[in-house]
Amino acid sequence: xxxxxxxKPDFVTDEERREFLKLGLKITGVMAGGTVLSLMPISxxxxxxxxxxxxxxxxxxxxxxxxxIRQNDCVDCEKCKEACVKxxxxxxYGFRTTILEREATxxxxxxxxxxxxxxxxxxxxxxxxxxxxxxxxxxxPKTGIVVMHVEKCIGCKTCMAACPYNxxxxxxxxxxxxxxxxxxxxxxxxxxxxxxxxxxxxAHVRVFGDLSDHNSEVxxxxxxxxxxVWVLRPETGAKPCIFYMND
Amino acid sequence: MYKKGLLYALMGTVALVMxxxxxxxxxxxxxxxxxxxxxxxxxxxxxxxxxxxIDNGLDCDSCHDDPFEMAAGTAxxxxxxxxxxxxxxxxxxxxxxxxxxxxxxTRCTLCHIGVKGYNRLMGTSGEGEGHH
Numbered sequence: 001x002x003x004x005x006x007x008k009p010d011f012v013t014d015e016e017r018r019e020f021l022k023l024g025l026k027i028t029g030v031m032a033g034g035t036v037l038s039l040m041p042i043s044x045x046x047x048x049x050x051x052x053x054x055x056x057x058x059x060x061x062x063x064x065x066x067x068x069i070r071q072n073d074c075v076d077c078e079k080c081k082e083a084c085v086k087x088x089x090x091x092x093y094g095f096r097t098t099i100l101e102r103e104a105t106x107x108x109x110x111x112x113x114x115x116x117x118x119x120x121x122x123x124x125x126x127x128x129x130x131x132x133x134x135x136x137x138x139x140x141p142k143t144g145i146v147v148m149h150v151e152k153c154i155g156c157k158t159c160m161a162a163c164p165y166n167x168x169x170x171x172x173x174x175x176x177x178x179x180x181x182x183x184x185x186x187x188x189x190x191x192x193x194x195x196x197x198x199x200x201x202x203a204h205v206r207v208f209g210d211l212s213d214h215n216s217e218v219x220x221x222x223x224x225x226x227x228x229v230w231v232l233r234p235e236t237g238a239k240p241c242i243f244y245m246n247d
Numbered sequence: 248m249y250k251k252g253l254l255y256a257l258m259g260t261v262a263l264v265m266x267x268x269x270x271x272x273x274x275x276x277x278x279x280x281x282x283x284x285x286x287x288x289x290x291x292x293x294x295x296x297x298x299x300x301i302d303n304g305l306d307c308d309s310c311h312d313d314p315f316e317m318a319a320g321t322a323x324x325x326x327x328x329x330x331x332x333x334x335x336x337x338x339x340x341x342x343x344x345x346x347x348x349x350x351x352x353t354r355c356t357l358c359h360i361g362v363k364g365y366n367r368l369m370g371t372s373g374e375g376e377g378h379h
Contacts, residue, residue, distance in 0.1 A: 072355065073355060074355075075290065075355050075356060075359030075361055076356075076359070076360075076361020076362050076363050076364070077290035077291055077359075077361065077362065078291070078361070078362040079290070099361070099362075099363070101361070101363050106354070106357075110357070112354070112356045112357050113356045113360065113361065113363070113364065114356065115356065115361055115363075202289075202290060203355075
């Protein structure tokens with residue numbers, strides 16, 4: 001069932017809004033139950049600002065760390081995985097990030113692989129945080145990073161089951177769940193600007209940055225009117241903060 | 248006796264000539280590596296298939312010894328064996344420039360088969376590989 005919302009510009013879907021913005025038109029009003037739209041021509045620059053995905057603007061996080069994955073440039077060299085393992089001491093049986101693979105066919109009928117990097121989506125409504133019985137995993141109020149408090153974790157694995165992205169594993173040594181924390185303890189808190197995976201990527205597939213900064217590369221990447229941007233499993237309502245696009 | 252020897256010599260020559268010319272025909276058609284070449288540096292892994300390039304009308308001279316020496320692994324030893332060089336028209340970029348063949352900065356995974364593709368070809372599971 002489609003969600004009915006009262007505020008006028010939100011009545012139309014993000015997709016419809018985006019379609020009009022591509023044409024250089026901003027929806028300024030919705031009338032007669034969505035059958036009549038009031039439109040206004042705007043500049044390309046203003047169109048970009050209007051593209052803000054519903055719910056992602058005005059979050060309390062500053063910086064609001066997120067990642068944009070330029071998916072079609074990923075060649076599964078797995079240098080990101082190597083860097084992550086080394087930086088965060090991920091055991092052989094574990095993972096903080098993975099690369100998924102599927103087969104696609106080009107217009108000449110030739111088959112080729114599509115690689116999709118996956119990591120913790122640092123959701124705005126993280127299901128893992130909601131289900132944790134001991135508050136061992138929380139959303140950091142400053143940065144938006146979904147963090148683990150290892151000393152509180154009882155290893156019940158409920159968060160693993162709740163995560164829509166299979167981004168968590170049980171670490172036998174820590175006797176706790178381990179997951180991506182955007183290298184907060186190993187890099188960001190020490191002044192590094194990038195996660196280990198983003199720094200290691202030779203093809204600039206993993207673009208890491210601050211979504212609250214409208215001059216940041218991540219913000220500008222996902223606010224191009226002519227580019228499709230998607231998130232994984234949007235239907236869960238988790239509001240993930242890992243954005244995917246093709247270059 | 249003498250005549251018979253001459254006949255044998257003649258037959259031998261004919262056979263030798265036929266054998267050599269057959270060998271030459273073989274050489275033109277199939278004297279290239281049947282298994283694909285796999286590059287693992289600077290990233291794992293890129294596949295090069297001789298057959299598909301020959302099927303597209305190329306012959307040995309097209310790529311040997313320039314831009315590639317006829318010895319697998321030679322190009323990988325060079326520090327400039329990377330995408331930047333390809334964009335400048337070196338190595339694969341000699342043809343993969345968007346005119347002779349698809350440009351080097353497009354259709355990445357047609358050649359880049361990744362660690363997963365590499366492990367599949369090598370018959371290894373890959374899980375846990377490269378972690379240490």
